[in-house]
Amino acid sequence: MGILSKLKPKPKKVYSAVLQNDGREFPVKEKQSVLSAALNAGIDFPYSCQAGSCTTCKCLLLEGEYLALSDMSLILTEEERKRGFVLACQTVPRSDLIVALEEDESEEFAGKITSIEKLTHDIIELKVAIPEKSKYKAGQYANLTVPDRIAPRSYSMASPAGSKELQFFIRKTPGGEFSEWLFGEAKKNQILQVRSPFGSFYLREGNDPIIAIAGGSGLAPILAIFKEAAGKIKRDVTFLFGVREQRDLYCVSEIEAIAAKWKGQFNFVPVLSHVKPDSKWKGARGLVTEFIAQANLSSESQAYLCGPPVMIDAAIPILKEKGIQGSNIFFDKFTDRSHLSQNK
Ligand SMILES: Cc1cc2nc3c(=O)[nH]c(=O)nc-3n(C[C@H](O)[C@H](O)[C@H](O)COP(=O)(O)OP(=O)(O)OC[C@H]3O[C@@H](n4cnc5c(N)ncnc54)[C@H](O)[C@@H]3O)c2cc1C
Ligand code: FES
Structure with missing residues (x-):
């Protein structure tokens, strides 16, 4: 030795x-x-x-x-x-x-399902009434539990802060316990345990342009932020909404209404990654990340990203290359339990 x-x-x-x-x-x-x-x-x-x-x-x-x-x-x-x-x-x-561990500041409510509506073939809008206002910021998320049945799953509120009826957009994950239950058995008036708020995804102060990128059900927290800020703040926005096909787009008229009310420019770009060859789609085609370069941004701009981890991992280096500081990039990766096996 x-x-x-x-x-x-x-x-x-x-x-x-x-x-x-x-x-x-x-x-x-x-x-x-x-x-x-x-x-x-x-x-x-x-x-x-x-x-x-x-x-x-x-x-x-x-x-x-x-x-x-x-x-x-x-x-x-x-x-x-x-x-x-x-x-x-x-x-x-x-x-x-x-x-x-710091003191947990989240609150727990007995929520009652008030509506379950299909937004697309694989995304449901779930509304849950809670007895009092939850103290969340637009963009944050809640943990929903089906009592005695399904352990907590995280879902971002699409409703602006102060709502007593929480709105969620939930994508069906094949083989997923909560989302399969929601698409199959869940019914109006059913009780869900709601714990909130969690997360650091919310709008930061500033005057510089914003870029927001949503993938699929990742629209929820970004829509909440825009709903709350519309008509109140004046900042230019580029909003890239990435989905696979035209049938996957939802809430488009709601986004257009926000754009009309927005102080400053609001450039909404839906981007389809898997357009069928015979499609009449005239809008953007490709991956959302290919459209970041077109956004008008400054070194103090902030980026808000939400959706599949792979989309967020691909977008961050491109945003940095475009001059956005890492500390101004905020995101929520919609991970699920398939990530458990990666972090043992
Ligand atoms: C902060 C945050 C916010 C989110 N917000 C939203 C939102 O607004 N909308 C939305 O649609 N989603 C959101 N998600 C994702 C959401 O929390 C769920 O993960 C997703 O809905 C899947 O839940 P599930 O119960 O249906 O599937 P799960 O039961 O979690 O299963 C998901 C997949 O993992 C597999 N799996 C299960 N257990 C294991 C295991 N032990 N090892 C390996 N694989 C396993 C399953 O077969 C399935 O394919 C968010 C996630 C986070 C972290
Ligand atoms: S940051 Fe989500 S569990 Fe650690």
Whole structure:
């Protein structure tokens, strides 16, 4: 054995983490996220996307070294990072750790389904009445649970803040527990447990142009933001709405009404990625990311992205190339449980 290997002990394969709130200790493997280890240890650690997007698993790292699996500066504010916040699902240990959860400020309501309407062949509009106003910002999301049946799933509100009837756009995920239930058995007056608000996807202050990019049911939080801001703020907007075919477009007249009311320019561009050869579609064809270059943006512009993770991952480098700072790019990746197997 050489002298160097004597001086440098092999890194520990399993570290210890302590949750300061209740002093519980749990093992974290060197390639495992703090979230995954906490869940394995039976700790009721808050989480949703498991992909470093939703911020539900945000916690304070009080002691220890770690490796970040993704750029948390895209999600956490500078102030949060200075205070020591990390995303547990994106944090793997490089030493023993002490973490703490902040007080959960979300509220729980018994919601009653008031309507279930098909918007497209695979997207449903779900409306849920809650007994009092929820304190969410337009763009944030709720966790919906079917009592005694389906564990919480995250869905973004399409309704503006202050609504007592929450509106959601929910896409059918083949083999997905919640969405299959919603498309099949769910009925008016059924009770859903609603916990909200969550997430850091909401409109930031500023005067510079905005680019918004939605894919499929990712329209929900962006529509909520636009509904609330229409007629109130004056900023130019480029809004790219990506779907596969013309039959996948929805809420177009509502978006056009917002555009008419908007102070400043509102350039709405629906983009179809899979247009049939015989289609009469005269609008944009291709991937939404191919249309970012056309947007009129400045170095202080903000980008708001919502929808499939693959769309968001493709758009971020293009937005950065166009001069948008990472700290001005906000997104919610609509991950589902198929991501669980990627983050063990
Ligand atoms: C912050 C946030 C906001 C969201 N907002 C919306 C929204 O507004 N609208 C919307 O439509 N969606 C939204 N989503 C996605 C949504 O939360 C659900 O993930 C989605 O609806 C699928 O739920 P499900 O119960 O139907 O499917 P799931 O039961 O979660 O299953 C999804 C897929 O994963 C597979 N799967 C299940 N369990 C596992 C496992 N253990 N390992 C591997 N694969 C597995 C299933 O077979 C299926 O193919 C959001 C997600 C996040 C994180
Ligand atoms: S669960 Fe970690 S950011 Fe969503």
